[in-house]
Amino acid sequence: MSYSSSARPVHIAGWPGLLLCLLALGACTPATLKERPGYWADQSVAAKAFNHRVRFLVLHYTGGDGPRALNVLTGPSVSSHYLVATAPPAHSGEPIVRQLVPEYERAWHAGTSSWGGRHHLNDSSIGIEIVNAGPIETANGNAWQGFRQDQIAAVSSLSKDIVTRYAIAPENVVGHADIAPGRKVDPGPAFPWEALYRQGIGAWPDATRVAAYRNQFAGAMPSLAAIQSALARYGYDVPVTGVLDQRTHAVVVSFQMHFRPARYDGVPDLDTVARLWALNDKYR
Structure with a gap:
């Protein structure tokens, strides 16, 4: 369950009431009290011994078109935090990506997975699905569908924001294939990992x-x-x-x-x- 982070004013009857609050809670002020169901949380003092739940960023392709992907990712069995369209629409000159799951929630995108000794990466990752067919049949045999430049630009902006906010290490920006080898192949060999690295996202060898x-x-x-x-x-x-x-x-x-x-x-x-x-x- 989650609650709004917005504060609700605390009505204390004059300075005696405020003084009583300060004495009882140490540093309680109206600005540091947040209302919860049936109680108030004093947020005037913050602990230092903690870290982010999010340790990994996992990139996927959808293996189908956008409407089908949206239908699957909003169904009962699988989800991801974000979905990036083939040709992302824009608002005020910036690409729009769909956020399907809040980042603080656990999306169902990784499945049976492991990386760096950690397992069940749904618990500790953010997942981005990128609309792409993956392997396709062509006149010259099987090939991999490429990614559009504007699509990768949107993925890059989104990924850079996520890795910056959560301080995700470059080696922990991975593909579904990396965390589930043999079971998954996405985002596939056509995905431009090196180009993302040049934008400050993920790892690449010197x-x-x-x-x-x-x-x-x-x-x-x-x-x-x-x-x-x-x-x-x-x-x-x-x-x-x-x-x-x-x-x-x-x-x-x-x-x-x-x-x-x-x-x-x-x-x-x-x-x-x-x-x-x-x-x-x-x-x-």
């Missing part, structure tokens, strides 16, 4: 460090167990087995879609490993 690790590992690649450990260190939920099992393959695909979208075959090759090591250097 090219010089990637090149240095390519040179370092050109002669001898790290063991698969070391690669699994590095993936887990960065945040992925992957066991260290030393075997390229189904789970590891799915995690590598998710990593490549995010950080090396030119090829996402699930093979931990030299370029993939170099990017992974460079990311851990920078963020972990």
Whole structure:
């Protein structure tokens, strides 16, 4: 249950009543009292030992058009905090995005999920759904639908506001595929993660460090167990087995879609490993 943060004036019978209030509550004044059902909350003193519930920002694509997405996201089974249209309308020159769930509420967007040792990320994240079909059939075979420039501009503005207000670390701006590898692939390899990074949103490896690790590992690649450990260190939920099992393959695909979208075959090759090591250097 939530309540309005607006104050209701406190009517105290003259200075004796105000003095009695100050004596009873320490620093109580009409401006620091907030009405609640059946009582008043004194907000004159604030604790310092707390942090934000929101630790993660999770980006999705809808896998369908806008009307269908809105219908699904306002139904009984799934939701997200925000929905960004393919061509967002504007007001006073700024894009309009739909807010479907208040940020202080728990939207149902992540499902079974894990990142950085935390699970059930609905509890600690804000979810943004972006209208996009995902994989589509074309005359040349399957392809991924791209994202419009004005759509990404809206996503960028929204995301930057969220990560600033909640102090979300760059490595905790993730895709649904990152937190649910093998089960989800959105926002897919067409999503411009690097462009968002250039706007101050999310993580991206430094090219010089990637090149240095390519040179370092050109002669001898790290063991698969070391690669699994590095993936887990960065945040992925992957066991260290030393075997390229189904789970590891799915995690590598998710990593490549995010950080090396030119090829996402699930093979931990030299370029993939170099990017992974460079990311851990920078963020972990």
